[in-house]
Amino acid sequence: MLLGMLLWWSVKENSVHLVPMDANQHIAYISDIGAHQLQPLFIAMGTTTVVSFTTVFATERWLRHRGTIARNTSWFQKLLSTLAIVFALIGMIGLIILTCKNNIHYSTTHDACLVVFIAGYIISAIFVCWEYQRLGIHYRQHRILRISFWIKLAFIFIELGLAIAFGILSHQKRYNPAAVCEWVISFIYTFYVWSYAIDFIPAVRTQHYASKETEIDMAEGMEAESRMRGYPGGVPQEQATYSSTSVTRGQESRNF
The missing domain is CATH 1.10.1220 (Arc Repressor Mutant)
Structure with missing residues (x-):
């Protein structure tokens, strides 16, 4: 979706200056592109992405409960998993509203939902990392847990740094570098979603979903x-x- 929107604006529309871009702004925000002809696509694909991703969280919780992948060994780990799902849901709601409320007519709501979306998934990732760190203590033989933990930890630090940079640059009205930060944040989020494929490798390898545990x-x-x-x-x-x-x-x- 992101690549399609970027190509539509840069190739088909020849990087046209869109409302509500600033007069000195040459790089469009994702929301600038999604506020026009592509808004239906923006809404549909954004909703599909976050709903699918939240379903991944719920599926992961279910598979851990069944023992198909490494089981949680304490109630605290289950609590961390639940909190990760809750904040993922909050982030999901933020993105869905964000795509529906464009930044032309609903700029305040749009910006608030952007914060909710980014914060929701970063906090969710923190709880996931915390859970994986606890799991790694009990399942030291599972290298996948360590790999997944470091990927998600890297996501937290990179996205948090970019989100702070985005906020500062936007406040300083340096819209071009801020737009670059927004695009990078979004592409990294996409890779973060795909990183969960690693977590399901044990389930795929296990016949009839019966794990060693x-x-x-x-x-x-x-x-x-x-x-x-x-x-x-x-x-x-x-x-x-x-x-x-x-x-x-x-x-x-x-x-x-």
Whole structure:
């Protein structure tokens, strides 16, 4: 979507000066382009992107609950995951309203929603990083968690730095570098969305969505049940007992 809008403005429209661009502004904001003929596309694609991304958050939470990917090991990790989803929803709402309220007729609302969108997803990413850091302590063998953690941490610092730069440049009315910052923020956000594909690699590799953690949990559960039934040695002792009992009964029936 972003690339299409940029190409439409720079190639098809030959970088035309759009309302509400400043007189000295030569690089259009995304919102400047999205406020005109492309607003329906801006709304549709923006909504599709954030709704899909928020669905990814919910799916990730569900897969962790099932054990398809590394399970949360504490209620605190689940809380972090929930907060990440909540702030992603806030960011999603911000972007949807932002695309509907163009910066020509609703500039104040548009700018406020831009702040909500950026802040929502940065805060969401902070909670995701925090959760992954805690998961990494318990699942040191899962290299994917470390990779995903560092990607998301880099996103936080880069996006936060660019957002601050964007705010300062806009306040100073240096609209061209501010517009560059906005485009870079948006493209990095796109890569951030795609970074979640890494988190689902274990689920794709696992047959019938049964992860190693799930199998271990099942084995531990069977061991515990065997001990509760009076077999201190667990499943092997119970199986051996049943096997010897079956052999004894077979011999008795033949002798009879």
